[in-house]
Amino acid sequence: MSPRRADTRRNNERILGAAAASLTCSGELSFNAIAKAAGVGVGTVYRHFPTPEALVLAVYRREVQHLVDLVPTLLRDLSPEEAFRVWTTDHLARYMMTKRGLAEALRAATASHEDVAGKAYEAIAGAVATLLAANVEAGTVRPDLEPETVLRGLSGLLHLDRSGDWRHQAEALTDLLWHGMCHRRT
Numbered sequence: 001m002s003p004r005r006a007d008t009r010r011n012n013e014r015i016l017g018a019a020a021a022s023l024t025c026s027g028e029l030s031f032n033a034i035a036k037a038a039g040v041g042v043g044t045v046y047r048h049f050p051t052p053e054a055l056v057l058a059v060y061r062r063e064v065q066h067l068v069d070l071v072p073t074l075l076r077d078l079s080p081e082e083a084f085r086v087w088t089t090d091h092l093a094r095y096m097m098t099k100r101g102l103a104e105a106l107r108a109a110t111a112s113h114e115d116v117a118g119k120a121y122e123a124i125a126g127a128v129a130t131l132l133a134a135n136v137e138a139g140t141v142r143p144d145l146e147p148e149t150v151l152r153g154l155s156g157l158l159h160l161d162r163s164g165d166w167r168h169q170a171e172a173l174t175d176l177l178w179h180g181m182c183h184r185r186t
Helices: 003-025 031-038 042-048 054-075 080-110 114-136 145-160 166-181
Strands: none
Touching: 003 031, 003 042, 003 145, 031 042, 031 054, 042 114, 054 080, 054 114, 080 114, 080 145, 080 166, 114 145
């Protein structure tokens, strides 16, 4: 790999990280502010993302891909139950808060693009299905659970108060959902 390509990839990641932070905190997208936060020139931001829409879509895709890519690592390193809990409270909750900040920008950006939200939902449902399958195999949850039903339950994460104790809120919601997912005792 050439040093230029590695530098380009690093710049791209820094730009996406800065844009995600900006959209999460303020819901706004200033190429100048993102360039400053990423430690690059504004021209570099425009070279990577010629329009605000392109940047918003890239941030959204990056967030979804991170959620999906994380599942195998969590399942390798943790028990299936703990993997579900960590994925939900540490990662899905943050994504939901980011998504809330991205919502308006994403609506504008996707007006003329493919069904980004639908593809993201399918990818996240696949990640949930993987986590559920591992937990079914471990005997920690009921085998009749549908990923879409679990996602509907997790949609309460959209209402987290990011300026409050969002982590406790996410853990409480995860606990409530987990108890409903466990084998019923007779």
